[in-house]
Amino acid sequence: xxxxxxxxxxxxxxxxxxxxxxxxxxxxxxxxxxxxxxxxxxxxxxxxxxxxxxxxxxxxxxxxxxxxxxxxxxxxxxxxxxxxxxxxxxxxxxxxxxxxxxxxxxxxxxxxxxxxxxxxxxxxxxxxxxxxxxxxxxxxxxxxxxxxxxxxxxxxxxxxxxxxxxxxxxxxxxxxxxxxxxxxxxxxxxxxxxxxxxxxxxxxxxxxxxxxxxxxxxxxxxxxxxxxxxxxxxxxxxxxxxxxxxxxxxxxxxxxxxxxxxxxxxxxxxxxxxxxxxxxxxxxxxxxxxxxxxxxxxxxxxxxxxxxxxxxxxxxxxxxxxxxxxxxxxxxxxxxxxxxxxxxxxxxxxxxxx
Ligand SMILES: NC(=O)c1ccc[n+]([C@@H]2O[C@H](COP(=O)([O-])OP(=O)(O)OC[C@H]3O[C@@H](n4cnc5c(N)ncnc54)[C@H](O)[C@@H]3O)[C@@H](O)[C@H]2O)c1
Ligand SMILES: [Zn+2]
Numbered sequence: 001x002x003x004x005x006x007x008x009x010x011x012x013x014x015x016x017x018x019x020x021x022x023x024x025x026x027x028x029x030x031x032x033x034x035x036x037x038x039x040x041x042x043x044x045x046x047x048x049x050x051x052x053x054x055x056x057x058x059x060x061x062x063x064x065x066x067x068x069x070x071x072x073x074x075x076x077x078x079x080x081x082x083x084x085x086x087x088x089x090x091x092x093x094x095x096x097x098x099x100x101x102x103x104x105x106x107x108x109x110x111x112x113x114x115x116x117x118x119x120x121x122x123x124x125x126x127x128x129x130x131x132x133x134x135x136x137x138x139x140x141x142x143x144x145x146x147x148x149x150x151x152x153x154x155x156x157x158x159x160x161x162x163x164x165x166x167x168x169x170x171x172x173x174x175x176x177x178x179x180x181x182x183x184x185x186x187x188x189x190x191x192x193x194x195x196x197x198x199x200x201x202x203x204x205x206x207x208x209x210x211x212x213x214x215x216x217x218x219x220x221x222x223x224x225x226x227x228x229x230x231x232x233x234x235x236x237x238x239x240x241x242x243x244x245x246x247x248x249x250x251x252x253x254x255x256x257x258x259x260x261x262x263x264x265x266x267x268x269x270x271x272x273x274x275x276x277x278x279x280x281x282x283x284x285x286x287x288x289x290x291x292x293x294x295x296x297x298x299x300x301x302x303x304x305x306x307x308x309x310x311x312x313x314x315x316x317x318x319x320x321x322x323x324x325x326x327x328x329x330x331x332x333x334x335x336x337x338x339x340x341x342x343x344x345x346x347x348x349x350x351x352x353x354x
Contacts, residue, residue: 002214006221008141008228010159014217016134016210020166021052024100024127025060031161032123034098036063038088040111041102042071045129048172053102053127062098065091069110073253076106076145078154084114088122098123098161104130104177105137109155112143116158124160130173131181132258134165135188135216140224157229165217167209175294180258182293185212187239187265188219190286193330200289235334239324240265243346246309250301262295271349272326282328303346311339 002016015027028037037057041050046068057064067087069075088099099122101111108126115124128138144155170178182200189197196215199208220237227234244264247255255263266287273283287297299306311321321342323335335341 002210004214004217004221006139006159006163007225008159012160012162014139014163014165016165016167016213016217018166018168018210020164021049021127021169022056024053024125024164025056025058025062027162027164028057028062028098028100028125029060032098032125034062034096034123036065036091036093037098037100038091038093039064039066039100039102040084040107040114041066041068042075042104042107043068044071045103045107049102049129049169053100057100069107071106073106073146076110078145078147081110081114081117081145084110085118088114088118093118093122095119095122098125100125100127101138102127102129103133104128105133108133108138109142109144109152112141112158112160113145113155115160116143116156121158124158126160126163128163128165129169130177131170131213132177132184133181134167134213135181136184136220138163138165139217139220141228142230163217165213167213170209176256179294180256183240183258183262183265183290183295185216186286186289186293186295187237187261188216189289190265190269190326190329191236191239191332192219193328197329200293235322236324236332238322239326239332240268242310242321242323242342243267243306243349246306247299247301249309249312250305255296255299259296260299262290263297263299266290266297267299267349268323268345269326269349270351271345274348278326278328282326285329286326298351300352302352303343303350306346306350307339307343310342 004014054064069080099115101108126138128134141157141159144152147153199212240261244261247260269283269286272278273280290297325335
C-alpha cells in the first residue's frame with residue numbers, strides 16, 4: 001500500500017490503494033477505536049459507496065450511520081453544516097467517536113468543519129472520492145463552508161486522523177470532474193516537474209493513477225508543511241488561481257473550477273513567455289497538457305472584466321497582490337506586485353486578445 005505521512009501540527013497518513021474502501025473499518029478501529037461513526041456523504045456518492053463503508057465499519061465492530069446531503073457546491077452551506085451536527089447529536093456521537101467524510105471536496109470541506117466544531121473536535125477520517133479531493137482538498141487541513149457573501153469564508157484548520165484514497169472509485173467519476181482534478185495536477189507538475197509531469201506526458205495515466213495521486217499528495221504536503229497556516233509558501237498553490245477565480249466569478253460559476261484554473265495557468269504561462277521569463281516551448285507544453293486532458297486554454301471573457309473581477313477583493317487588502325509566475329517546469333516564483341501588473345499579464349496572456 002502507498003502511504004504518505006503528513007507531518008503537520010498533528011501527524012497523519014494518506015493511504016492510497018485500490019479496494020481500500022472495504023478496509024476503512026479496520027483502519028478507523030486501529031487509529032481511533034471509536035464505538036460509533038457517522039459517515040457524511042452526498043447524494044451521488046452515498047448510493048455508490050455508502051453501504052461499502054458502513055459495512056466495513058460495522059464488521060470492525062463500529063456502530064455506523066450515514067448522513068447524506070444533496071450533491072453540489074450549493075450544499076456547502078452553514079445550514080447543512082448544522083443539520084449534520086444535529087445528526088451527530090441524534091446518534092449520540094461522543095468525543096471519542098468518529099466522523100467519516102466520504103465524497104468530493106464539498107464533503108471533505110463540510111465534513112471536516114463539522115468534525116472540528118462538534119464538541120470542540122471529534123476524530124475525522126477523510127475518504128476523498130473525486131480526483132480533486134484526493135490530490136487537493138483532503139490534504140492540508142483546511143475545512144470550510146460557503147457564506148452568502150463569500151466562498152470558503154467560514155472554516156477552520158483541522159487535521160484528520162487519516163486520509164483514505166481508493167482509486168477504484170474514480171471509475172464512476174464523471175469525465176468533466178476527472179478533468180477538474182487533472183487541472184490541479186497540471187498545476188503541481190508546473191510547480192515541481194518530476195514524476196507527476198512524466199506521468200501527465202505519458203499515455204498511461206489510468207495505469208499510473210495511484211502513483212500520480214501519491215506524487216501530488218507529496219507535493220501538496222511539502223507546501224502545506226512549510227506553511228500550515230497559509231502565510232507564505234502555500235501561496236504557490238495559487239498558481240493559475242488569481243485569473244482562474246476571476247474566470248469562475250465572471251462566468252457566474254458556469255465555468256468549473258478546474259477549467260478556470262487551467263485557462264488561468266495558460267494565460268499566465270503565455271504572458272511569462274511574452275515577458276521572457278519562460279520559454280515559448282514551456283508555455284506551449286502547458287497548453288498542450290491542458291488540451292490533452294480536455295481543459296480550456298483561454299477565456300472569452302475580456303481582459304478588462306477579468307482584471308476588475310480579480311482585483312475586486314484586493315481593494316480591502318491594499319494595492320499589492322501576489323502572482324505566481326513561471327520560469328520553467330519546477331521553477332516558479334511568487335511575485336509581489338501591484339494590480340497594474342496583473343492587467344499586463346492578462347493583456348499579454350490572453351489569446352483572445354491577440
Ligand atoms: N480544503 C481545501 O484545501 C480545498 C482545496 C481545493 C478545493 N476545495 C473545495 O473542494 C470543492 C470541489 O471539490 P470537488 O471538485 O471534488 O467537488 P464535489 O465534491 O462537488 O464533487 C464533484 C462532483 O462529483 C461527484 N462525485 C464525487 N466523487 C464521485 C465518484 N467517485 N463517483 C461519482 N461521482 C462522484 C460529486 O457528487 C459531485 O457531483 C470546492 O468546494 C472547493 O472549495 C477545498
Ligand atoms: Zn484549485
